[in-house]
Amino acid sequence: MAEGGGGFNIHPMEQFLLKPLFGGDEIHWYTPTNATLWLGITVVAVSLLMVFGSRGRALIPSRGQSMAELTYGFVYKMVEDVTGKHGVKYFPYVITLFLFILFANLLGLIPTSFSTTSHIAVTVILALAVFISVTAIGFAKHGAGFLKLFWVSSAPTVALRCVLALIEVISYFVRPISHSVRLAGNIMAGHAVLKVFAGFAGALGLFSVVPILAISTIYALELMVAVVQAYVFAILTCVYLNDALHPGH
Template sequence: MAGGAEHGASSGGINAHPMDQFIVKPLFGDESLGLFTVTNQTLWLAVGVLFAFLLLALPTRNATLVPGRMQSVAESLYMFVRKMVADILGEDGAKFFPYIFTVFMFILIANVAGLIPASFTPTAHIAVTGVLALIVFISVTVIGFMRHGLHFISLFWVSSAPTVALRCVLFLIELISYFVRPLSHSVRLAGNMMAGHAVLKVFAAFVPALGILGVVPIAAMTGIFALELLVACVQAYIFTILTCVYLKDALHLH
């Protein structure tokens, strides 16, 4: 599942390689990777964009007052993210909604598409989630300085602390935690996607090894797959809501 399972029956044991599904491989030519090499990751990033177009653009191109099934799905996703942005950022969030909605849909579709057998999960790679997190971090920092100037640094100054010495210590801690944001933001998403897919592949390797009792790991895989589907949606939500929270810090210095 999510990349397929490799089984070794020659020795009668279990030969599971759960991390093989995350290897980036060229689609054409030799095994070498260059700057412009088309890989399985490139393919599934493009598939994610195509899925987003099919899910959002086509059903709403000829929108009707009484929405059909696909139009209802597209509008529900739109309103879900719109309400999230409005609740956290208020009126200031309207100008950032297109970007936040794009991030949410990209991560959601990439996560869910990665559950398709023999597929590839781009968001299980820190190279992908790291870029997304860095874009958020740099954007938030630039917006903060553009809106508040050097007063943006007051975000790290805990004025409620009783002594200046404690405020200086807390300033350093807050500054470090701010620069750690891209790491935690990206690792959380990549780690959750990688862990679940690896567990699915391990259970898949038990199926042929157990013979008739292979129905047990199949049943377990069914439950894990349902959990992974939930995790795929929740992780897209978490990444998006953290983006909104970081933007709120930059806008209002909370």
């Protein structure tokens, strides 16, 4: 609502605006922004955990080493369970995606920070990278045999197989859209709700107990969403990899 009116002055979408780091109003492709800053911080945070946290390789691990080893083992088992032994070679790519999204989600929950994964421009690049990589792997390994992925041979008639093939092709090309929108939408929605309740808490003064309790509950939920969305993105990547490795299954 407009300033000076009788209502609340809450703008939940302002937190997602890109702003130049060094002043000015115009943003070009080379302009460092708040998104650039927090993308860089995400990379540094992942490096601190996986590189510096585990470089000691102590027999009695430190907390950092324990976290790094647990994360490594968790993602490795996920890749192996979904894609099989042949998919383990792509484990570095999957764990990189998982850790980047996980830390970007968690860092975005720090007050006054910037949530990079709330922007479709970020998530669609991640999703397109998966889509293009998986498609390239499928054709590189199977050639035209990769097209078996779209042909449902168990269907009783040829006409039905053709209809199902069309549906499979459409669903395949929709993958990067659903892959990216799911992540960005969940993160953006949660942050917007937090901002709304924070606005109520600031406006109600002494009567802000209920909004503060709601913020605490939603924040705990958002922590869970941050982890779950990173996991969902990674496991869907594994499912797509499995399709590329075993298109006839």
